[in-house]
Amino acid sequence: EAQVTQNPRYLITVTGKKLTVTCSQNMNHEYMSWYRQDPGLGLRQIYYSMNVEVTDKGDVPEGYKVSRKEKRNFPLILESPSPNQTSLYFCASSPLAGGPADTQYFGPGTRLTVL
Amino acid sequence: EDKVVQSPLSLVVHEGDTVTLNCSYEVTNFRSLLWYKQEKKAPTFLFMLTSSGIEKKSGRLSSILDKKELFSILNITATQTGDSAVYLCAVRGDSWGKLQFGAGTQVVVTP
Numbered sequence: 001e002a003q004v005t006q007n008p009r010y011l012i013t014v015t016g017k018k019l020t021v022t023c024s025q026n027m028n029h030e031y032m033s034w035y036r037q038d039p040g041l042g043l044r045q046i047y048y049s050m051n052v053e054v055t056d057k058g059d060v061p062e063g064y065k066v067s068r069k070e071k072r073n074f075p076l077i078l079e080s081p082s083p084n085q086t087s088l089y090f091c092a093s094s095p096l097a098g099g100p101a102d103t104q105y106f107g108p109g110t111r112l113t114v115l
Numbered sequence: 116e117d118k119v120v121q122s123p124l125s126l127v128v129h130e131g132d133t134v135t136l137n138c139s140y141e142v143t144n145f146r147s148l149l150w151y152k153q154e155k156k157a158p159t160f161l162f163m164l165t166s167s168g169i170e171k172k173s174g175r176l177s178s179i180l181d182k183k184e185l186f187s188i189l190n191i192t193a194t195q196t197g198d199s200a201v202y203l204c205a206v207r208g209d210s211w212g213k214l215q216f217g218a219g220t221q222v223v224v225t226p
Contacts, residue, residue, distance in 0.1 A: 042203060042218040050212050058213060090157060106157035
């Protein structure tokens with residue numbers, strides 16, 4: 001089944017404890033992206049990747065890191081989480097950003113709480 | 116600064132009514148506009164509109180893009196309770212990789 005998976009789905013952690021949220025897609029998509037969703041603010045893009053080893057900042061990259069060593073994986077790293085990073089996080093992938101098949105498939109979401 | 120504004124923020128309608136959702140945008144070098152539906156989970160894709168495809172239709176849903184006036188409309192006719200969701204609009208501008216979302220419109224369809 002074509003899908004985007006994220007792990008963990010739920011995470012409660014404490015300030016300053018490094019964490020990684022994994023994202024994997026099995027559709028051979030070139031484009032992957034991370035978003036956070038907060039009430040009243042819609043989805044805001046954190047980082048995106050146009051292809052392997054190519055990543056760039058979205059609108060809210062502060063406090064986050066990403067890497068794209070393989071086409072299928074795009075982990076989101078919080079080196080020192082803070083309470084303002086409490087949010088619902090979505091990973092998404094697309095065959096090609098802006099191309100005719102630019103539909104973006106979203107993962108199920110990771111609800112992160114930082115105490 | 117790029118901006119995407121959706122209106123209204125929320126609305127409640129009865130089954131069978133028609134709903135019109137608005138999305139206005141200000142982006143540098145517009146490339147495409149996408150509509151998504153989000154129920155209590157991840158967004159799912161509805162339509163993509165570009166300069167070469169300014170009108171799309173799928174069943175009871177349709178969307179148009181007005182590139183001159185910089186807005187898009189999503190219409191839902193003969194609404195059903197299953198149409199209750201948050202509808203998100205997103206725009207690609209100067210950078211292919213960046214996608215700017217609006218805050219969304221919450222639609223509640225009552226029986």
